[in-house]
Amino acid sequence: MALKLISSLDMNDIKQEDVMLYDEGGQGNVSGAAVVADGATGFLKDVDVRGNLVSLPDIVSGGYSSARVWAEKLAERLLANMADERLGLRQVLKLSVGEATRQVQPLFGSCERFRTPSAAVIAVRQRGSRWEAVGSGDCCLLLEYRDGRLETVVGSPVLEKIRAAREAEIRREKPDFDNLPAEEKAKVRYFYMKQTRQSLGVFPGGYWVPFYGGDAPVSAAGRKINYLNRGDVWEMSVSASELKSFMLSSDGFIEKVLKFGLADAAELAAAGKTFSSLAALGQKLRQYELKSAGDVSASAMKVVQGRKETGSADDATAMCFEIV
Numbered sequence: 001m002a003l004k005l006i007s008s009l010d011m012n013d014i015k016q017e018d019v020m021l022y023d024e025g026g027q028g029n030v031s032g033a034a035v036v037a038d039g040a041t042g043f044l045k046d047v048d049v050r051g052n053l054v055s056l057p058d059i060v061s062g063g064y065s066s067a068r069v070w071a072e073k074l075a076e077r078l079l080a081n082m083a084d085e086r087l088g089l090r091q092v093l094k095l096s097v098g099e100a101t102r103q104v105q106p107l108f109g110s111c112e113r114f115r116t117p118s119a120a121v122i123a124v125r126q127r128g129s130r131w132e133a134v135g136s137g138d139c140c141l142l143l144e145y146r147d148g149r150l151e152t153v154v155g156s157p158v159l160e161k162i163r164a165a166r167e168a169e170i171r172r173e174k175p176d177f178d179n180l181p182a183e184e185k186a187k188v189r190y191f192y193m194k195q196t197r198q199s200l201g202v203f204p205g206g207y208w209v210p211f212y213g214g215d216a217p218v219s220a221a222g223r224k225i226n227y228l229n230r231g232d233v234w235e236m237s238v239s240a241s242e243l244k245s246f247m248l249s250s251d252g253f254i255e256k257v258l259k260f261g262l263a264d265a266a267e268l269a270a271a272g273k274t275f276s277s278l279a280a281l282g283q284k285l286r287q288y289e290l291k292s293a294g295d296v297s298a299s300a301m302k303v304v305q306g307r308k309e310t311g312s313a314d315d316a317t318a319m320c321f322e323i324v
Contacts, residue, residue: 001240001323003032003126007278009253009318011286015039017068018250018317019075019119026083026126031240033082033125034319036139037075038250039067040118071119073100082125089123089134089235122248126240131323133248134235140254142247142268143238150265153234154255166196240323247272249318257281260288272320282316289314 120137
């Protein structure tokens, strides 16, 4: 049994921080692997202590943020290390973070202000008779079993708690926040978002994602990589013979489609069967988000990056595979 790519979605055109990589053939006893990485924390613009917008220099000639560079290097190392059937996915994650850090040190060494770019990830592979996955952040997964069951894995509730606490802190420290003009609100919210991101994973109950210079939280401060539904980093393993297909996505694509009622799980799985159907669903999501400011964090990011017309839209990438 092996993996076969049947469709993909690439709408990585707003922040250009997402990366998709896959290897259908695999090596040895690994019959294919795939990775989606969603870069975060390294921004093209920043906010100083006075709340003013400050442009930061590009760190690579292509104009990508540090988050994109980190996501790309991390995805490359994850895909390469998953080919080694001797390594479990916990080992793969830990090893890949260290290797990616060493590779990007020449770029980030003198760019202290970018402050630990990170990337939420999902990495999957078929190893022997087992299908395995490890994930973090708001990257998502949709599984279609041969008996007709559908299963989704979406963003951690830990992240929602952190967002709610941040909104409460803003209103506690800025009592007039709700009366500010929209652009001023965005500046304030962005400033607090930056503070939050710099401390993710540092405190108990935090939200750990693979970050530059970091390590898998195996034992530090009582943190550890947890199993599905038990924490901010999860892993799972099922018999490959039970699976018919699966979809993995960045930026909450799967979660948003379901949350906004643009498709149910069965319709989403069906859309993943062809490139055209998945692309149509992606455009449907984009049009919905362009008219919406419902995701206040995403809207704040667009304002400070000078993309006021993008509403709460974000990049979206996805890949769908069959088990053959």
